[in-house]
Amino acid sequence: MDQIYDVEFQNVTRKFDQFIAVDDVSFGIKKGEFFSMLGPSGSGKTTCLRMVAGFQDTSSGRVLLEGVDVTGIPPYKRNVNTVFQDYALFPHMSVAENVGYGLKIKNLPNAEIQKRVSEMLSMVRLPDVGNRKPSELSGGQRQRIALARALINRPGVLLLDEPLGALDLKLREEMQLELKAIQKEVGITFIFVTHDQEEALSMSDRIAVFNKGKVEQIASPEELYNRPKTEFVANFVGTSNILSVEETKRLTGRDGKLMVRPERVHVFANAKEDNHSTGYRTFKAILKSQVYSGATSKMHFQTPDGSRIIASTQNLKISADHIAVGSEVLVGWKDSDMHLL
Structure with missing residues (x-):
């Protein structure tokens, strides 16, 4: 029925x-x-x-x-x-x-x-x-x-x-x-x-x-x-980092586009590629701007290939890490944080 x-x-x-x-x-x-x-x-x-x-x-x-x-x-x-x-x-x-x-x-x-x-x-x-x-x-x-x-x-x-x-x-x-x-x-x-x-x-x-x-x-x-x-x-519905079709293919071997939410993006201040990033796919990026929203800030990064990545970070953590605009850091996320559209 x-x-x-x-x-x-x-x-x-x-x-x-x-x-x-x-x-x-x-x-x-x-x-x-x-x-x-x-x-x-x-x-x-x-x-x-x-x-x-x-x-x-x-x-x-x-x-x-x-x-x-x-x-x-x-x-x-x-x-x-x-x-x-x-x-x-x-x-x-x-x-x-x-x-x-x-x-x-x-x-x-x-x-x-x-x-x-x-x-x-x-x-x-x-x-x-x-x-x-x-x-x-x-x-x-x-x-x-x-x-x-x-x-x-x-x-x-x-x-x-x-x-x-x-x-x-x-x-x-x-x-x-x-x-x-x-x-x-x-x-x-x-x-x-x-x-x-x-x-x-x-x-x-x-x-x-x-x-x-x-x-x-x-x-x-x-x-x-x-x-x-x-x-x-x-x-x-919210803010997203959308990876290109080419980048998605390279990372997963699948067609489509990958999405990563800003709160899933981890920022490794003063990190090197060989430490602090176990389990994460990491990318070198430069902090271009930061938008303060009280408890959190949205951090806008640019990678060497011109891609833009947004991270949403607790301001307590930002204050502790002292990340300044213009700094080069590592940003990354776990495979489980990626969603195929």
């Missing part, structure tokens, strides 16, 4: 005149998953989200919700809700009125509305703001209220269109943890659209990486980062 997904794309294509925004995409999203669609601007991820919501039609192919073809069905007849980046809260209404608006439209009794609004505000950790206006709240609080308003209707699927994009870095990191915790608490399928790979890696059960209208890879965060299938995924 075929698996029934909460959301499924079957050979979906979406064209805008001659531009193909989504190109023959097929995949399924499991019930209760936190599923992220990740990619650069124009990659097709938001168009896919809008087709699930019913805001956009397919040019060909089908979109299914819980096994039912909803292609052509209007948004208000789909069991989904959407949280947008700008939150779209009604400024003239109180927070409680905003959260309960969907239930009021359904003509539920006031007592039921008040009860469920109170439950939702408690769930998003804002039980005491019901009488305030949205303008009296911080950006993070407004984001939570938008989430409560979307969840109060108990949708089968919640769609989140870059909802953290307007927040500053620290608040965004806090809200990532909150979103994941709330999703686990309610058990609803979340589909999260973002261009921020750290957001996707930190929250998702699985991630679909989009590029030019196609899905390059769908995998768990760990698999996506450690075993990317393509050079695009390796470079978009």
